[in-house]
Amino acid sequence: METEIVSDVSERTEAILAAARRMFLGPGRVSMDDLARDLGMSKKTIYRHFPDKQGLMTAVLDRQFGVIERLIADAAREAEGRPFGERLRTFLVAACDGLSDIGAAQLATGRGDAVLRRHVEHRIDAVVYQPLEELFREGQRQGVLTAPPELLGEITRGAVERLLNSRLPSQLNRTAADLFRTTVDTVLYGAIREDHP
Numbered sequence: 001m002e003t004e005i006v007s008d009v010s011e012r013t014e015a016i017l018a019a020a021r022r023m024f025l026g027p028g029r030v031s032m033d034d035l036a037r038d039l040g041m042s043k044k045t046i047y048r049h050f051p052d053k054q055g056l057m058t059a060v061l062d063r064q065f066g067v068i069e070r071l072i073a074d075a076a077r078e079a080e081g082r083p084f085g086e087r088l089r090t091f092l093v094a095a096c097d098g099l100s101d102i103g104a105a106q107l108a109t110g111r112g113d114a115v116l117r118r119h120v121e122h123r124i125d126a127v128v129y130q131p132l133e134e135l136f137r138e139g140q141r142q143g144v145l146t147a148p149p150e151l152l153g154e155i156t157r158g159a160v161e162r163l164l165n166s167r168l169p170s171q172l173n174r175t176a177a178d179l180f181r182t183t184v185d186t187v188l189y190g191a192i193r194e195d196h197p
Contacts, residue, residue: 013049015039021060025102054116061102061116065123068098072131084144089184091135092156095128096180099164129157159183 019039023030032053036043050056075094079087136149145152163169163179172179 012041012045016046016049016056017059017063020056021063024057024060025064054113057116058119061120061123064098064102065127067101068095069127071095071098072127084139084142088135088139089181091132092184093181095132096160096163099124099128099160100175100180102164128160129153132156 016035016039020035023035023038032043032046036046039046046056050059071094072091075090076087079090082090133149133153136145136152139145140149159180163183169175169179
């Protein structure tokens with residue numbers, strides 16, 4: 001009987017997280033009332049599983065960052081042994097694909113919530129920017145890069161954050177990840193020496 005109760009609790013938690021991901025990572029603001037209505041349960045039931053909306057949004061984002069980590073790890077395995085430029089592009093495209101799934105710009109910047117914003121910034125830094133900076137340092141050690149890794153890290157950070165928070169993707173009817181691929185090809189490849197594979 002206890003196993004059934006645990007199963008019911010974890011199934012309900014999963015249902016809440018799935019609905020919250022679908023709704024919170026979409027366009028526009030979503031209230032806890034909207035979420036409860038969509039789930040067909042009371043807000044009180046949701047709050048039994050998550051202490052508040054911020055806690056629920058943090059859990060949703062942490063799951064998405066877990067997806068991004070897996071995308072990057074898969075991309076790294078796929079590109080292993082390839083030339084540095086291909087490895088760099090594969091990493092960046094995987095990272096931007098995952099980040100673009102986070103959705104609405106307000107959510108990516110914490111929807112005005114300073115604690116959530118810091119959490120998002122910390123997770124992006126740990127999951128994307130620190131490994132990327134290590135990849136740039138590796139390129140520098142190999143003599144492949146014409147620009148300092150720190151500068152390339154800042155250029156990349158600026159491009160990613162700008163595209164994720166820009167209206168340009170919707171104006172051009174392309175995803176932020178699509179535009180970032182173009183950015184990688186036109187800006188960052190200019191930093192790789194042509195005499196290296």
